[in-house]
Amino acid sequence: MPAQIIDGKAVAARMTAEVATNAAAFQHSTGIVPHLAAVLVGDDPASAVYVRNKQRACEKAGLKSSLHRLPIDTTEAQLLDLVEDLNADSTVHGILVQLPLPKHIREQVILDAVIANKDVDCFHPHNVGLLVQGRPRFLPCTPAGCQRLLAEYNISTAGAHAVVIGRSEIVGKPMAMLLVQRGAVADATVTICHSRTKDLAAIVRQADIVIAAIGKARFVTADMIKPGAVVIDVGINRDGDKLVGDVDFDAVSQVASAITPVPGGVGPMTIATLLRNTLTAAQLSAG
Numbered sequence: 667m668p669a670q671i672i673d674g675k676a677v678a679a680r681m682t683a684e685v686a687t688n689a690a691a692f693q694h695s696t697g698i699v700p701h702l703a704a705v706l707v708g709d710d711p712a713s714a715v716y717v718r719n720k721q722r723a724c725e726k727a728g729l730k731s732s733l734h735r736l737p738i739d740t741t742e743a744q745l746l747d748l749v750e751d752l753n754a755d756s757t758v759h760g761i762l763v764q765l766p767l768p769k770h771i772r773e774q775v776i777l778d779a780v781i782a783n784k785d786v787d788c789f790h791p792h793n794v795g796l797l798v799q800g801r802p803r804f805l806p807c808t809p810a811g812c813q814r815l816l817a818e819y820n821i822s823t824a825g826a827h828a829v830v831i832g833r834s835e836i837v838g839k840p841m842a843m844l845l846v847q848r849g850a851v852a853d854a855t856v857t858i859c860h861s862r863t864k865d866l867a868a869i870v871r872q873a874d875i876v877i878a879a880i881g882k883a884r885f886v887t888a889d890m891i892k893p894g895a896v897v898i899d900v901g902i903n904r905d906g907d908k909l910v911g912d913v914d915f916d917a918v919s920q921v922a923s924a925i926t927p928v929p930g931g932v933g934p935m936t937i938a939t940l941l942r943n944t945l946t947a948a949q950l951s952a953g
Contacts, residue, residue: 669923674926674933679934682941701730701759704731706736706764713764720940753779760947760948762787763776763777763780778791788806800849805939808932808939812841812877815932821924823853826874827872827875828857829858831886832877854875870886873892875898876897884915893921896924899925900912913928
């Protein structure tokens with residue numbers, strides 16, 4: 667029996683509507699419009715599309731968005747100056763620096779420069795530390811989006827074996843940290859696999875829940891999936907004129923019990939979580 671399709675677009679639309687309702691109530695009581703400032707350096711087409719989608723989502727949710735677009739030859743010092751200005755601007759509640767940055771700019775230096783209270787991507791060491799301790803200020807956007815999908819589709823995680831493929835700071839590590847915490851949509855036994863994992867396929871075959879975030883098109887094949895497992899595909903890879911995930915969707919959907927498509931799965935949830943974090947940042951700023 668083919669897998670149930672986990673519809674990230676529909677869940678993200680509901681989540682965006684929730685943010686819109688709460689943002690309107692917040693604005694009514696405080697007069698403050700939550701404001702997300704995006705910074706885009708260079709002319710990477712994919713990054714421009716991502717930023718545009720985030721701006722449109724802000725509009726739908728009743729949030730203010732502003733874009734600071736800088737040329738590709740912007741120096742690290744110039745970018746740091748802009749980040750400091752945004753840090754100091756009390757009307758800006760969330761700061762998003764779109765990755766990747768040009769190679770002459772050190773990403774970690776820039777991400778660390780965004781103050782923790784405006785770090786709506788949850789990259790700042792302080793926010794990562796709070797996440798590890800189970801008391802997050804903000805939730806990491808993509809992992810939290812995956813977690814919300816599991817909740818919406820009533821997928822039990824308590825005691826389940828979750829295998830995360832990939833150990834990035836953006837997805838792999840924080841995803842594992844969310845699932846291993848105590849509480850709802852958590853309490854899982856988590857294994858992180860990566861490029862140095864021995865017999866990776868055998869480990870993935872043990873999983874009740876697979877989170878694929880390795881950045882390789884169709885890397886996860888049907889023979890790697892235990893019948894009835896849930897598969898969350900975080901990957902976005904270009905194959906000719908098509909976008910495909912890290913999972914061989916057609917084959918794996920015949921084995922799994924539920925699966926996210928690409929596009930239309932995790933991607934919209936990442937943006938919806940970013941909106942929620944921006945509202946949270948504005949609420950924190952208002953005390």
